[in-house]
Amino acid sequence: MRSVRENARRPGPAVSPKMRADILEKAEQLFAARGFEGTSLDQIADAVGIRRPSLFHYFRSKREIYDTVEADIVSSLTAATMPGSLNAPPLDALMALLQGWLEVMLARPTVARIVLRNTTDFPSRVLERDPLQFMDVVVHRFEEIIQAGQGDGSFHTIRPMVALNILAPSIVHYVCSADQLGEGRAYDPADAITLADFMNGLRRAAQGLLIRE
Amino acid sequence: MRSVRENARRPGPAVSPKMRADILEKAEQLFAARGFEGTSLDQIADAVGIRRPSLFHYFRSKREIYDTVEADIVSSLTAATMPGSLNAPPLDALMALLQGWLEVMLARPTVARIVLRNTTDFPSRVLERDPLQFMDVVVHRFEEIIQAGQGDGSFHTIRPMVALNILAPSIVHYVCSADQLGEGRAYDPADAITLADFMNGLRRAAQGLLIRE
DNA sequence: ATTATCTATAGATCTATAGATAATGC
DNA sequence: ATTATCTATAGATCTATAGATAATGC
Numbered sequence: 001m002r003s004v005r006e007n008a009r010r011p012g013p014a015v016s017p018k019m020r021a022d023i024l025e026k027a028e029q030l031f032a033a034r035g036f037e038g039t040s041l042d043q044i045a046d047a048v049g050i051r052r053p054s055l056f057h058y059f060r061s062k063r064e065i066y067d068t069v070e071a072d073i074v075s076s077l078t079a080a081t082m083p084g085s086l087n088a089p090p091l092d093a094l095m096a097l098l099q100g101w102l103e104v105m106l107a108r109p110t111v112a113r114i115v116l117r118n119t120t121d122f123p124s125r126v127l128e129r130d131p132l133q134f135m136d137v138v139v140h141r142f143e144e145i146i147q148a149g150q151g152d153g154s155f156h157t158i159r160p161m162v163a164l165n166i167l168a169p170s171i172v173h174y175v176c177s178a179d180q181l182g183e184g185r186a187y188d189p190a191d192a193i194t195l196a197d198f199m200n201g202l203r204r205a206a207q208g209l210l211i212r213e
Numbered sequence: 214m215r216s217v218r219e220n221a222r223r224p225g226p227a228v229s230p231k232m233r234a235d236i237l238e239k240a241e242q243l244f245a246a247r248g249f250e251g252t253s254l255d256q257i258a259d260a261v262g263i264r265r266p267s268l269f270h271y272f273r274s275k276r277e278i279y280d281t282v283e284a285d286i287v288s289s290l291t292a293a294t295m296p297g298s299l300n301a302p303p304l305d306a307l308m309a310l311l312q313g314w315l316e317v318m319l320a321r322p323t324v325a326r327i328v329l330r331n332t333t334d335f336p337s338r339v340l341e342r343d344p345l346q347f348m349d350v351v352v353h354r355f356e357e358i359i360q361a362g363q364g365d366g367s368f369h370t371i372r373p374m375v376a377l378n379i380l381a382p383s384i385v386h387y388v389c390s391a392d393q394l395g396e397g398r399a400y401d402p403a404d405a406i407t408l409a410d411f412m413n414g415l416r417r418a419a420q421g422l423l424i425r426e
Numbered sequence: 427a428t429t430a431t432c433t434a435t436a437g438a439t440c441t442a443t444a445g446a447t448a449a450t451g452c
Numbered sequence: 453a454t455t456a457t458c459t460a461t462a463g464a465t466c467t468a469t470a471g472a473t474a475a476t477g478c
Contacts (some may be wrong), residue, residue, distance in 0.1 A: 033336045034472075037250045040440065053442080054457050062441065073228050098304060113333070119386070120326070120333045123246050136395055142294040143398075155242060162411045166418055169382035174330070180335040182349050185356075185374050198375045201422050205379050208421015209414050228429075253466065266468080267431050275467065 020058045023048050028069045032110035034068050035117055045182075073111050078137045080104045090149030091211060094211055096172060097141060102199075105175045106190050111173035119172075139164065144208075155210045167206055174198055233271045236261050241282045245323035248330055249279050283331075286324050291350045293317045303362030304424060306420045308416055310354060311384060315412075317389045319403050325388035332385075355381065359423070380419055387411055 026047035030039040045052040047183055059065045080100035088096070105112040106186050118134060149155030178189045187194050215319040226361040238261035244418060254275055258265040272278045293313035301309070354410050355377050362368030391402045 019456085021275075024442095035250070035334070036247070037247070037335075039444090042440080050456090051458060052440095053459085056442070057456060070328050071215075080257040106373070113336075116329075116333045119390060119393070120329045121248070122390075123326075139398070140396055155413075156417070158414050159400065159407065159410055161400060162387070162407065163416055164394070164412070165387040166383040167388040173382040174375070174378040177332060180332070181352055181374055181377070185352070185359050187372065187374060194372065194375065195445095197372055198378070201369075201371050201375055201379050205418040205422040209418040232430085254468090255466080263430090264432060265466095266470095267432085269468070270430060273468095 010060065012060060015058050019048075021056055023055060023065065024069055024072075026112075027065050028073075028110050031066060031069060032113040032117075036062075036123070074134065076104050076108070076111060077101060077115070077135070081138050081141050090145050090152070090154060091206065093148070094142075094145045094167075094206060094210075097145065098167065098202065098206075099199065101138075101148070101168075102171050102175070105171065106195075109175055109189075112172045116172050116176055120203055144167065153213065156212055163209060166209055167202070170202060170205075228271050236268065236271055236278065237285075240278050241286075241323050241327075242280060244282060245326040245330075247311070248334070249275075278419075281328065286327055287347065289317050289321070289324060290314060290328070290348070294351050294354045302353075303358050303365070303367060304419065306361070307355075307358045307380075307419060310358065311380065311415065311419075312412065314351075314381075316382050317409075318384065322388055322402075325385045329385050329389055336391055352377065362423060367425065369425050371422070375424060379422055380415070382416060383418075 023044065027039070029042045030043055030047065034043075041055055044065070045055055048055075055065070059068070080103065081097065088162065105115075115135070117205050143160040144160075145153065146160040146163050175189050179186050184211060189198075236257065240257045243256055243260065247256075254265050254268055257278070258268055261268075268278070272281070293316065294310065318328075328348070328353070357371040359368065359371075359373040359376050363370060388402050392399050402408065402411075
């Protein structure tokens with residue numbers, strides 16, 4: 001099924017999926033660390049260990065490499081977003097959602113960084129393709145849960161998008177800024193104790209933010 | 214005093230401070246929207262209404278333009294950070310700090326976006342100058358308040374940097390993502406009602422996160 | 427005389443293509 | 453025969469400099 005899609009997008013000759021995957025992996029690291037415009041094809045080719053023009057044997061353009069990386073990131077997040085425990089208490093559903101995102105990002109920190117880049121770059125949009133749809137499923141699920149909690153009266157009245165801005169960025173920043181807060185402030189976001197500290201804190205914050213009484 | 218400093222950094226002929234300020238203002242908009250690498254000198258010159266080489270009459274390099282913009286942003290935030298009401302209850306001190314940052318960013322949204330860019334770009338660091346010191350005062354003040362609250366027993370035990378990641382990013386994201394959450398989800402971050410919604414929410418979140426019992 | 431702006435251009439860097447050559451699989 | 457890789461290079465774009473010319477202030 002997947003290879004059918006790929007052939008549909010790539011009418012050219014078949015290529016080694018292994019090399020393709022290697023290029024994508026190295027490109028993902030670089031795009032996460034330096035952004036689309038800050039990453040050159042030379043850097044990607046170097047990381048892979050080939051010459052720049054060889055990349056065009058596997059992808060039509062730099063943009064296509066980036067888009068492929070990003071599509072995979074979005075789908076990894078939407079996959080973690082889907083399984084909504086529909087009749088759980090809204091606060092539990094919310095925490096499950098946030099925890100799902102966090103797990104994806106801890107397992108693959110490039111996801112966190114590229115999501116952060118997307119937020120940051122949105123206005124001028126290097127990515128003018130799907131300005132409305134990027135992360136839409138993810139935002140929508142959050143909105144849905146807040147509205148459920150407000151519907152049954154257990155949540156405070158607050159604009160869902162305001163609540164989103166209070167709770168969701170913390171996950172991305174917790175993963176991304178582990179090493180960049182300055183001398184003596186580094187931490188390992190995947191360390192069990194630090195992680196529990198964060199998740200307990202996030203739950204208390206969500207509870208204070210949302211739960212009435 | 215200020216012009217003395219400027220002369221110290223610019224041994225060349227005197228230049229019109231008005232034009233210089235205009236360049237900085239337009240550059241700030243562009244750097245905020247598109248980043249350092251995403252902004253060309255042509256774009257800046259166009260926005261100002263002059264030709265590209267004329268910029269070099271006022272600044273030695275693109276980097277110097279950026280650094281000047283950023284220095285001003287950092288100082289606007291540290292200025293809002295300094296006045297610590299030292300014997301207020303720690304939660305109040307914390308909220309005052311967060312509110313101070315928010316006010317700066319609402320009055321000048323480019324501050325929020327450039328701070329966000331700094332966080333995002335940190336690892337590869339376009340800005341390799343002061344990796345340890347950028348925003349250091351600001352982070353330190355936050356840390357100090359958390360430790361004060363923990364010292365007097367009113368705050369939960371939580372790593373200050375974890376608390377920072379839960380509370381601080383919300384301010385930046387509240388300002389930056391007002392227009393970019395998708396169809397029908399836009400809001401005006403400076404609108405009094407929306408702002409109260411946010412600040413009340415943030416206080417409830419901080420309270421839940423930090424206050425014991 | 428000083429300040430401000432321009433055209434022209436050097437020199438780097440970047441994406442992408444052309445076309446040759448090598449390696450691999452039947 | 454197909455797949456993979458290379459060198460060479462076109463063509464765009466970008467920062468910065470050189471040096472001429474115009475505008476401004478005493």
